Amino acid sequence: MRKILFSLIAAIAAVFAATAQELPANVIKMMYSSNIISRFYVDNTDLNKVTEAGIKAMLKKLDPHSTYTDPKETKALMEQMRGSFGGIGIQFNIVSDTLYVIQTTKKGPSERAGILAGDKIVTVNDTAIAGVKMERSDIMLRLRGPKGSKVNIEVVRRGIDRKLKFALVRDDISTETVDAAYMIDKKNGYIRITSFGAKTHEEFVAKLDSLKARGMKNLILDLEGNGGGLLDAAVKIASELIDESNLLVYTEGAKIPKFEYHSMGAGKFREGNLVVIIDETSASASEILSGAVQDWDRGIVVGRRSYGKGLVQRPFELPDGSMIRLTVSRYYTPSGRCIQKPYDNDSVKYEDDLMNRYNSGEMTSADSIHFPDSLKTYTKRLKRAVYGGGGIMPDYFVPVDTLKYTKYHRSLASRGSIIQSSLHYLDTHREELAARYKDIEEFEKKFEVDESFIQMLRDQGVKDSVKLEGGEEEFQRSLPELKRQLKQYIARDLWSMNDFIMMYNHTNDLFIKAYELIRQKDFDKLLIKE
Numbered sequence: 001m002r003k004i005l006f007s008l009i010a011a012i013a014a015v016f017a018a019t020a021q022e023l024p025a026n027v028i029k030m031m032y033s034s035n036i037i038s039r040f041y042v043d044n045t046d047l048n049k050v051t052e053a054g055i056k057a058m059l060k061k062l063d064p065h066s067t068y069t070d071p072k073e074t075k076a077l078m079e080q081m082r083g084s085f086g087g088i089g090i091q092f093n094i095v096s097d098t099l100y101v102i103q104t105t106k107k108g109p110s111e112r113a114g115i116l117a118g119d120k121i122v123t124v125n126d127t128a129i130a131g132v133k134m135e136r137s138d139i140m141l142r143l144r145g146p147k148g149s150k151v152n153i154e155v156v157r158r159g160i161d162r163k164l165k166f167a168l169v170r171d172d173i174s175t176e177t178v179d180a181a182y183m184i185d186k187k188n189g190y191i192r193i194t195s196f197g198a199k200t201h202e203e204f205v206a207k208l209d210s211l212k213a214r215g216m217k218n219l220i221l222d223l224e225g226n227g228g229g230l231l232d233a234a235v236k237i238a239s240e241l242i243d244e245s246n247l248l249v250y251t252e253g254a255k256i257p258k259f260e261y262h263s264m265g266a267g268k269f270r271e272g273n274l275v276v277i278i279d280e281t282s283a284s285a286s287e288i289l290s291g292a293v294q295d296w297d298r299g300i301v302v303g304r305r306s307y308g309k310g311l312v313q314r315p316f317e318l319p320d321g322s323m324i325r326l327t328v329s330r331y332y333t334p335s336g337r338c339i340q341k342p343y344d345n346d347s348v349k350y351e352d353d354l355m356n357r358y359n360s361g362e363m364t365s366a367d368s369i370h371f372p373d374s375l376k377t378y379t380k381r382l383k384r385a386v387y388g389g390g391g392i393m394p395d396y397f398v399p400v401d402t403l404k405y406t407k408y409h410r411s412l413a414s415r416g417s418i419i420q421s422s423l424h425y426l427d428t429h430r431e432e433l434a435a436r437y438k439d440i441e442e443f444e445k446k447f448e449v450d451e452s453f454i455q456m457l458r459d460q461g462v463k464d465s466v467k468l469e470g471g472e473e474e475f476q477r478s479l480p481e482l483k484r485q486l487k488q489y490i491a492r493d494l495w496s497m498n499d500f501i502m503m504y505n506h507t508n509d510l511f512i513k514a515y516e517l518i519r520q521k522d523f524d525k526l527l528i529k530e
Contacts (some may be wrong), residue, residue: 030054055324063327064343064350065311071321076137086147087173090115095423098122098130099139102493109168115155117493118430122163123154145170158427174199177229180222180501181207188273188518189216190511192501193237196229196285201236208240208268218273218523220514228284228309231331235261238292240268241299246334246380248292251312253329273523274299275514278394280354280363283307284331291333291392297381297527301394302514304363308341308353308391335377337388358400366397382527395527398513406478408468412457415464418482421457422489433494440491440499447490449483457482 023031038047052070059066069077089108090101101119104111122130124142145151147170155164177200180192189211193200211219228234231249238248242263252258276290276299287306293299310332313325330338343350361368371387379386387393405413412418426433437443458475461468468475484507492500505511520526 052322059324059326060347063311064347065309065313065325066327067313067325069323069325072141074317074321074323076140077323085144085173085175086149086170087144088115088151088153088168088170089173090143092121093419093423094136094139095420095427097133100423100427103496105173108173109171110166113166113168115166116157118158118427119164120156121153122156125152147172158430176203178203178207179497181211182498182502183211183214183216184220184515186215187217188220188515189214189218190220190222190505192222192224193226193286195226196231196233196237198230198233200229200233204237205240205268212268216272218275218518219269220275220277220511220518222277222511222514223282223286223290224277224279224303224510225281226283226286227281227307228286231261231285231288231312234285234289236264238289239263239265241270241274242292242296243267243270246296248334249288250332251329252332253312253327256329259329273518275518276301277510277514278303278306278392279510280304280357280391281307282392283309287339287392288331288333291337291339294386294392294395295334295337295379297379297384300396300517300523300526301392302396302517303394303398303510304400305357305369305393306339306391308339310338310340333388333392334380335386337375337377337386339388339391341390363400364402365399369393384527396513396517398510401509405481406470406474408461408466408470408474409478409481411466412461412464412482413485415461415466417457417460417464417466418485419489420464421453421460422486422493424460425453425456425486426490426493430494433490440495440502443491443494444487444503447487449486453486454479454483457486 034047034051037045037050052068055068059068087109089105089110091103091105092099092101094100099121101110101115101117101121103117104115120130122128124139127142129139129142143151149170151168151170153166153168155166157164175197177193177195177197178191179194181190183189191204191207191211193204208219235248242248244263244265244267246263248261248263250258250260274293276293278286278290278301282290282303283306287308287310290301290306294301310330311327312329312331314328316324316326318324330340332338341350341353349356357363371389371393375387375389376385377388378384433443433447437447470477488500488503491503517523517526
């Protein structure tokens with residue numbers, strides 16, 4: 001047996017002997033290891049999965065943002081980045097293992113075929129998707145497909161005692177990344193960007209032009225919760241705000257030379273008051289955009305210290321359709337700040353950073369944040385002190401309101417009970433609400449969350465194993481915010497995300513502070529603080 005084993009190992013060695021001088025020692029070692037596992041491991045094993053696990057382990061040793069995606073994940077990622085995909089044109093949510101249509105895309109396949117908000121899709125191409133605990137990603141995989149391909153679905157509609165059948169032809173469906181834009185008053189406008197994709201700049205310019213046509217002089221740009229995306233999109237939007245030829249961001253790595261991105265073109269909004277909202281989850285491209293605005297003293301940044309993701313990933317596609325997104329350089333703001341927070345190959349500490357900020361008091365008091373002088377740089381125009389090494393620190397800090405939500409409320413939200421209750425309520429009251437309220441303004445003014453709605457929420461909480469540890473007293477303290485949130489979700493699903501955000505902003509401390517500042521007569525002097 002030993003002779004056979006040595007003979008096989010010798011055979012493996014012979015296969016690679018010819019190329020041993022051409023390949024690095026670590027590559028040869030991996031090839032040896034892979035072949036030894038495939039030939040001698042005690043059980044049958046999927047070598048592809050072993051290889052994928054090995055790639056992920058290697059990348060984990062580098063930094064928190066170098067990643068591997070399998071072919072299926074890569075396809076979904078690329079669709080998201082491109083901003084469009086072949087689909088049937090619906091927004092949906094899953095309630096009790098059933099797909100509810102929230103809205104249909106205007107002029108999309110579903111709207112053209114007559115599918116309505118509130119419909120329940122129960123089968124796709126004769127495969128049941130309701131009541132079978134199918135993953136959301138698997139449902140999306142069945143609904144999406146190449147443009148022009150056909151898909152058959154069956155729908156259950158309230159008031160009709162039989163399933164409705166639809167034969168749809170998939171079409172290009174755009175995914176919007178600018179999900180809210182409206183005039184706050186006669187002079188001040190608001191735009192919210194949720195991520196940076198291939199069409200974000202185009203969407204932003206269209207919204208900007210629309211608001212300017214309605215008299216907008218000043219702009220609140222909301223990047224709260226924006227986790228980033230394409231660098232190019234952030235640079236193009238920054239070019240609309242910052243004077244031409246100004247440096248916006250540069251990248252540099254040990255093996256990648258310095259590359260600078262400068263403001264281009266005429267710019268759509270280079271005059272007028274500008275306030276940018278960020279929070280602790282604003283990352284990457286959001287930090288590039290807000291950092292450029294801050295470094296050129298173009299506007300005021302409001303909120304809380306951003307995430308601190310300043311590493312640049314380059315995609316490397318592998319032959320099987322999988323992808324490695326490898327960190328190749330770092331982002332630097334115009335003043336030279338590196339916005340990447342420390343990671344030191346400690347993934348647990350890195351992932352716990354936001355919780356540590358909360359526990360240290362940073363989320364509630366700006367005075368708890370201290371940067372060493374070695375990280376200090378100065379803005380380009382007013383020479384104000386700013387700091388690198390861990391996100392963008394806003395010019396005006398807005399603390400987290402720790403008393404706003406009770407433990408019971410947070411538990412309901414984390415279990416999805418609030419969203420589920422709003423969907424159930426809307427399912428039974430959609431026609432009544434649509435008939436009673438002609439527009440969002442009337443709905444916001446007159447609609448009240450009634451006792452039946454609240455009871456529905458309480459029952460859902462019990463079903464989701466949410467504990468009311470503080471008894472009725474805690475429930476009553478939770479009630480005002482729960483009612484407000486339930487009402488906002490109804491507005492979103494009955495009208496649009498734009499209406500949801502507009503209602504949400506009425507009690508959003510970040511927006512309230514931004515709106516207070518943008519109306520100041522001496523706005524330009526707000527950056528020059530003692």
